Amino acid sequence: MKNRFEAMPNPSCRFEIWDNETGEPVVHHDRLLTFASAKSAARIADFLNDSSSLQRRAGAAEWRVAARDVG
16 A cells, blocks of 8 residues: 655755645645755655544544444
């Protein structure tokens, strides 16, 4: 499975965080997430991938509990 977020080089020789789900760069608090090094950008992309997978798992767990309570 492909990660949702990845570090991509941009034309200004910086690295931005790209959202593969939306097909757009990530903007946080009205600022484009860009970094001077690939290593820094990769760390942030890894962090976002870990946190988004945790949110999906938490949402799935909530759905299972809700379905059990109804059924």
